[in-house]
Amino acid sequence: MSFKNDLFLRAFTDEKLPRPPIWLMRQAGRYLPEYRATRGKAGGFMDLCRSPSFCAEVLLQPLDRYDLDAAILFSDILTVPDAMGLGLSFGVGEGPRFARPLRDETAVKALAAPDMSTLQYVFDAVAECKRALTTDGVQRVPLIGFSGSPFTLACYMIEGGGSTDAFPLTRRMMLQRPELFQHVLDTNVTAVTAYLSGQVEAGANALMLFDTWGGVLAPRLYRELSLAPMQKIVAALKSKFPQIPVMIFSRGAAHSVAAIAASGADGLGVDWQSDLVDARAAAGPHVTLQGNFDPLLLTTDETTIRRELAKSQEGFDSHHRYVANLGHGITPDTDPALVEVLVQTLRSS
Amino acid sequence: MSFKNDLFLRAFTDEKLPRPPIWLMRQAGRYLPEYRATRGKAGGFMDLCRSPSFCAEVLLQPLDRYDLDAAILFSDILTVPDAMGLGLSFGVGEGPRFARPLRDETAVKALAAPDMSTLQYVFDAVAECKRALTTDGVQRVPLIGFSGSPFTLACYMIEGGGSTDAFPLTRRMMLQRPELFQHVLDTNVTAVTAYLSGQVEAGANALMLFDTWGGVLAPRLYRELSLAPMQKIVAALKSKFPQIPVMIFSRGAAHSVAAIAASGADGLGVDWQSDLVDARAAAGPHVTLQGNFDPLLLTTDETTIRRELAKSQEGFDSHHRYVANLGHGITPDTDPALVEVLVQTLRSS
Numbered sequence: 001m002s003f004k005n006d007l008f009l010r011a012f013t014d015e016k017l018p019r020p021p022i023w024l025m026r027q028a029g030r031y032l033p034e035y036r037a038t039r040g041k042a043g044g045f046m047d048l049c050r051s052p053s054f055c056a057e058v059l060l061q062p063l064d065r066y067d068l069d070a071a072i073l074f075s076d077i078l079t080v081p082d083a084m085g086l087g088l089s090f091g092v093g094e095g096p097r098f099a100r101p102l103r104d105e106t107a108v109k110a111l112a113a114p115d116m117s118t119l120q121y122v123f124d125a126v127a128e129c130k131r132a133l134t135t136d137g138v139q140r141v142p143l144i145g146f147s148g149s150p151f152t153l154a155c156y157m158i159e160g161g162g163s164t165d166a167f168p169l170t171r172r173m174m175l176q177r178p179e180l181f182q183h184v185l186d187t188n189v190t191a192v193t194a195y196l197s198g199q200v201e202a203g204a205n206a207l208m209l210f211d212t213w214g215g216v217l218a219p220r221l222y223r224e225l226s227l228a229p230m231q232k233i234v235a236a237l238k239s240k241f242p243q244i245p246v247m248i249f250s251r252g253a254a255h256s257v258a259a260i261a262a263s264g265a266d267g268l269g270v271d272w273q274s275d276l277v278d279a280r281a282a283a284g285p286h287v288t289l290q291g292n293f294d295p296l297l298l299t300t301d302e303t304t305i306r307r308e309l310a311k312s313q314e315g316f317d318s319h320h321r322y323v324a325n326l327g328h329g330i331t332p333d334t335d336p337a338l339v340e341v342l343v344q345t346l347r348s349s
Numbered sequence: 350m351s352f353k354n355d356l357f358l359r360a361f362t363d364e365k366l367p368r369p370p371i372w373l374m375r376q377a378g379r380y381l382p383e384y385r386a387t388r389g390k391a392g393g394f395m396d397l398c399r400s401p402s403f404c405a406e407v408l409l410q411p412l413d414r415y416d417l418d419a420a421i422l423f424s425d426i427l428t429v430p431d432a433m434g435l436g437l438s439f440g441v442g443e444g445p446r447f448a449r450p451l452r453d454e455t456a457v458k459a460l461a462a463p464d465m466s467t468l469q470y471v472f473d474a475v476a477e478c479k480r481a482l483t484t485d486g487v488q489r490v491p492l493i494g495f496s497g498s499p500f501t502l503a504c505y506m507i508e509g510g511g512s513t514d515a516f517p518l519t520r521r522m523m524l525q526r527p528e529l530f531q532h533v534l535d536t537n538v539t540a541v542t543a544y545l546s547g548q549v550e551a552g553a554n555a556l557m558l559f560d561t562w563g564g565v566l567a568p569r570l571y572r573e574l575s576l577a578p579m580q581k582i583v584a585a586l587k588s589k590f591p592q593i594p595v596m597i598f599s600r601g602a603a604h605s606v607a608a609i610a611a612s613g614a615d616g617l618g619v620d621w622q623s624d625l626v627d628a629r630a631a632a633g634p635h636v637t638l639q640g641n642f643d644p645l646l647l648t649t650d651e652t653t654i655r656r657e658l659a660k661s662q663e664g665f666d667s668h669h670r671y672v673a674n675l676g677h678g679i680t681p682d683t684d685p686a687l688v689e690v691l692v693q694t695l696r697s698s
Contacts (some may be wrong), residue, residue, distance in 0.1 A: 164513045166622075168645055175657060176649050219603075219624050254568075255603060255627075273515075275568050278604075304525050319413055 001139055001205075001261050007289035008070040008142045009205065011268050011323050012245040020318045021069035022346050023144075024339070026329030027062040031298075032336060034061045045090045046082075048287035049075050050121045052128035059129045063141065066343045067338065070141050070206075070323075071079050073129055073199070075122055077148030077210050080191050081157045090131035093208060101160030103169070107231020108180045116198050123202040130203035147195050149250070150188035150227035150233070161307040166216040167211030174225065181225075189229045193236045200237075207237065215271075223259055226250065231263045238264060247290060251328065257282035270347070272296075274329025276316050286322070292327035293342070298334040302341050309345050318349060350488055350554075357419040357491045358554065360672050361594040361615050361637050369667045370418035370694050372493075373550050373688070375422050375678030376411040379417070380647075381685060383410045394439045397429075398424050399470045401477035408478045410489065414685065415692045419555075419672075420515035420576045422478055422548070424471055426559050428495030429540050430506045450509030452518070457529045462540035465547050472551040477554035493551030496544050498560035499537035499582070500575035506533060515565040523574065530574075538578045542585045549586075556586065557618070564601020564620075572608055575599065580612045587613060596639060600677065606631035621645075621676025625665050641676035642691070647683040651690050658694050667698055681698065 003009070007021040020137070027036055038058050042048035049055065055074040063071060078096050079085045082088035087099030102108050116123075128143060148156075155163070158170040158181075174181045196207050214226030227250070234246050248260050249269025260268045261283035270279045270291030279289055293312065297305050318324065324346045352358070356370040378384055387407050391397035398404065404423040412420060427445050431437035436448030451457050465472075475494060482489045497505075498631025504512070507519040507530075523530045534655030545556050576599070583595050609617045610632035619628045619640030628638055642661065644655050667673065673695045679688070679690050 007368070028558055168648070169647055172649060175643075175646065176653050216622065218622050219627060273565065273567050278568060294520070294524075297524065299517070300521060300525050308524060 002137065003139050003142065005069055005141050008323065009245065010090040011321060012206075014286065014321065017319050017346060019349065020322050020324040022324040022343055023068050023070035023072065024062070024330055024342075025072075025326050027066075027068065027072070028058040029330055030332040031330055031334035031339075032061055032065070034242070046076070046088065049079070049125070052121070052125040055125040056128045057172070060132055062339075066339060067347060068141065068343065068344045070144055071129065071133060072124075072144040072208075073126055073146060073176035073204065075146070077126060077146070077152065077212070078156055079119060079122055080114070080147060080188070080195055081153055083118040084111060084157075084187075084191070085114075086157060094190035095162040096156060097161045098157065101175075101185060102158045103160075105177070105180060108183055111184060113187055113188050113194065116194050119195060119198065121199050122195075125201050126204055139205075142205035143203060144206045145196060145199030145202075145206055146210055147192045147199075149214060149226060149248075150185045150192060151210045151217075152211050152213045153188050154181070154184045155213045155216075167213065171216075185225065185229050189232050193233050196233065196237055197240060200241050200244055204244070206247070208247045208249060209233065209265075211248060211250040211253070219253075219255045222250070222253055222256055226253075227256060227259055227263060230265075231296035247288070251292070254279065258284075261287040267321075267323070269325070269331040270327060274327070276312060277314075280316060288321040288323060290323040290325045292325070295326045295328050295331050295334070298326075298330060298338045298342065300338070302338070303336060304346055305341050309342070309349070313349065324349075350490065351486065352488050354418055354490050358594065360670060361555075363635065363670065366668050368696060368698065369671050369673040369677070371673040371692055372417050372419035372421065372681055373411070373691075374421075374675050376415075376417065376421070377407040378679055379681040380679055380683035380688075381410055383415070395425070395437065398474070399426070399518060401470070401473040404474040405477045405481035409481055411688075415688060416696060417490065417692065419493055420478065421493040421557075422471075422475055422553065424474060424495070426501065426561070427461070428468060428471055428496070429496060429537070429544055430502055432467040433460060433506075433536075433540070434463075434508060436570075437518070442510040442536065445505060446510045447506065451507045451533060452509075454526070454529060457532055460533060460536050462536055462543065465508070466546065468544060470676075471544075472547050475553055476546050476553035476608055488554075491554035492552060493555045493557055494545060495557040495559055496541045496547030496548075498558045498563065498575060498597075499534045499541060499578035500566075501560050501562045502537050503530070503533045504562045504565075516562065520565075529562050533690045534578050535572065539582050542582050545582065545586055546589060549590050549593055553593070555596070556600060557598060558582065558614075560597060560599040560602070563599040568604045570601075571599070571602055571605055575602075576605060576608060576612060579614075583613045594637070595639070598639070603628065603631075607633075610636040616670075616672070618674070619676060623676070625661060629665060637670040637672060639672040639674045641674070644675045644677050644680050644683070647675075647679060647687045647691060649687070651687070654687060654690050655694055662698065673698075 042054045058074050155167045155170045159167045245266040248265045249266040251271045254274040267288030272294040391403045407423050504516045504519045586603050594615040596616040597614045600620045603623040616637030621643040
C-alpha cells in the first residue's frame with residue numbers, strides 16, 4: 001500500500017517531521033452541513049453506521065474541506081456491546097441507551113464475546129472507506145480504526161447509557177461484586193481484540209482505543225481496571241500486527257501518563273484538561289502524543305484560536321512524535337470556518 | 350473557648366493523635382429523615398439557610414446520631430453571589446439557578462463585592478450554631494465555616510447554574526475576555542475574604558474553601574485562575590486569624606497537590622478520585638489531608654465498606670495530620686445505618 005500523504009504514520013517513528021500531522025476527533029460530524037444532509041438521508045445514527053456507502057461519504061467530507069492528514073472510520077464506540085445483544089439505540093437529541101443493560105448476576109454470567117460476523121457491517125465500512133480513500137492504488141491519507149475500551153464499554157453496558165454522576169451502578173457492581181465486574185472486562189477484552197483485528201484485516205492503518213470514562217476512577221483503580229485490560233488488547237494486536245500503530249486515549253487520566261506510555265501502546269491521546277508539556281515529561285521521548293486543543297476554541301474567534309494555540313505549544317516540540325488534534329471531539333456548535341483557522345494555523349506551526 | 354472534643358483542631362498540628370477525627374461532607378442533609386422534616390417546616394432550601402434556628406437544628410442532627418468530631422455551618426456555597434444581586438434560587442429537584450447571570454461586559458463591569466450586612470443571616474447562623482453546640486461555656490466540637498472558591502463562584506455566576514459540560518460559557522469568557530473574567534475573580538476574592546472573616550468573628554473555629562470546579566481546568570490554568578485567587582484569601586485570613594485552620598478542597602486537582610500544600614493553607618481536601626497515599630507523598634508531612642472515601646460506599650453494604658476502608662488506608666498514617674472524611678458530599682440515597690458502619694469502622698482505625 002502506498003500513501004499520497006503518510007505524515008500521520010511517520011509521527012509514530014523517531015523521525016523529525018517538517019510539520020505535525022493533523023486530524024480532529026469527530027471531524028466528520030454534526031457541525032458540518034453536508035454531514036447533516038447525509039445523516040438526513042440515512043435515517044437514524046445507527047442506520048448511518050450500518051451503511052458502508054454512507055460511512056465512506058461522511059468520512060470524505062472533512063477531508064474535502066480541510067487539509068487533514070488522517071481519516072477515521074465513521075462508527076460508534078458501542079457497536080461491540082450492541083453485537084453482544086444489549087440492544088443499542090439513540091433517542092433524538094439523546095445519548096446512547098441499551099435496552100438490556102447488565103443489571104444482575106444472571107445478565108453478567110450470560111455475557112459472551114459476540115461472533116464477529118455480527119459486526120461484519122463495520123468491517124464492510126472499513127473496506128468501503130479504504131476504497132473511497134484510494135485512487136489508482138494510492139491511498140490519500142491513513143485510515144484509523146477504533147473501539148471503546150473494555151472499562152468504558154462496561155460503564156455503558158452496566159449503567160445502560162451515559163451518566164452525569166460517574167456511573168454509580170457500574171461502580172457499585174465494581175465495589176460489591178468485583179468478580180462479576182471482572183467477567184464483563186474479560187469478555188470485553190476478548191471481543192475488542194477480535195473487533196480491532198477485523199478492522200486491520202479490512203484495511204485500517206492505525207488503531208485507537210477510546211477510554212472516555214477510565215478517568216472517573218482513582219489512579220490505582222484506573223491502572224487495574226481500565227489500563228490493564230487495554231494493555232492486554234495492545235499486546236495481542238502488536239504481536240499480530242507489529243506495523244500497525246495503536247493508541248490509547250484515556251480522558252482524565254493525566255495522573256497515569258507514564259504508565260500508559262509504558263503499556264506497549266505506540267501513542268496516547270492527551271485531553272484538553274491536561275498540559276502537553278507535562279504529558280511529554282511523563283511519557284518520555286519515544287511515545288507519540290496526540291492532542292490537546294480545547295474543542296471550545298472552535299466556538300470562539302480567530303484571534304483567540306491563534307493566541308491559545310501558540311500558548312499551548314510553548315516549550316513543546318511539535319515536529320517529533322506528535323499528532324496535532326483536539327483534546328476531545330468537535331462539538332456540534334462549532335463554526336466550520338474556525339476549523340479552517342485551526343488547521344491553517346497548525347499547518348504553519 | 351474550651352472544647353469537649355478538640356480532636357479535629359489537633360489534626361492541624363504535628364501531634365500524633367489516638368485516632369483520626371471524623372466528619373462527613375454534607376453530614377446534615379437529605380439522607381436523614383429528621384433533616385427532611387426540618388426542611389419541610391422551613392419551606393425552600395434558601396429559607397432553611399436564612400433561618401439561624403433551623404440551621405442550628407439541622408447542624409445538630411448528625412452529631413446526635415453519630416460520633417462525629419466536627420460540625421459544619423449549614424449554608425450554601427452561593428450565598429455570596431446571591432448577595433451581589435444575581436438572584437439565587439433552587440427549583441424542586443434541580444440545582445442552583447441565578448436569575449441574572451454575568452453574560453456580558455455591562456453585567457461584569459457592574460459587579461462589586463457586596464456589603465457584608467446583606468450576609469448578616471449567615472453570620473447569625475454561625476452564632477446560633479455556636480450557641481447550640483455550647484453548654485456551660487464548653488463547645489461540643491469545633492464549628493467549620495465555609496465559602497465557595499472565587500473560580501467556582503465565577504462558574505455559577507457566568508453560566509447561571511450548574512453544567513454537565515465543564516461550564517462552556519464561563520470558559521469562553523475566560524478565553525475570549527480574560528480581563529472581564531479576572532474582574533469577576535478579583536471581586537470574588539474581596540467578597541470571600543470579608544465573608545469568611547465575618548464567619549470567624551461570628552464564631553467559626555476553622556474554614557474551608559470549596560473549589561468544586563477548579564478541576565475542570567488544565568493544571569497550569571488551575572493554578573493561575575483557581576489556586577492563585579484562593580491563595581490571596583488564605584494569606585489575608587491567616588494574617589488576621591493565625592490560629593484558625595484554613596482548608597482548600599479542589600475537586601479533580603490531584604495534579605496540583607504540591608502547589609496547594611505550598612499555598613499557605615493548613616489543610617487540603619482529597620477527592621475520591623485521588624489516592625490518599627499519592628496525596629501525602631505530594632503534600633509532604635506538614636499539611637493536613639482530609640478525605641477521601643467514595644460516597645458511593647454509603648450505598649453498598651457493611652462488608653464492602655469495611656473492606657474498602659481498610660484498602661484505602663493501606664500505607665497511610667491516619668493518626669497524623671489527617672481528618673477522615675468522604676471524598677465528596679453524602680448523596681441523598683445514602684442509608685443512615687451505613688453511615689454508622691463507616692463512622693464506627695473509622696473510630697476503631
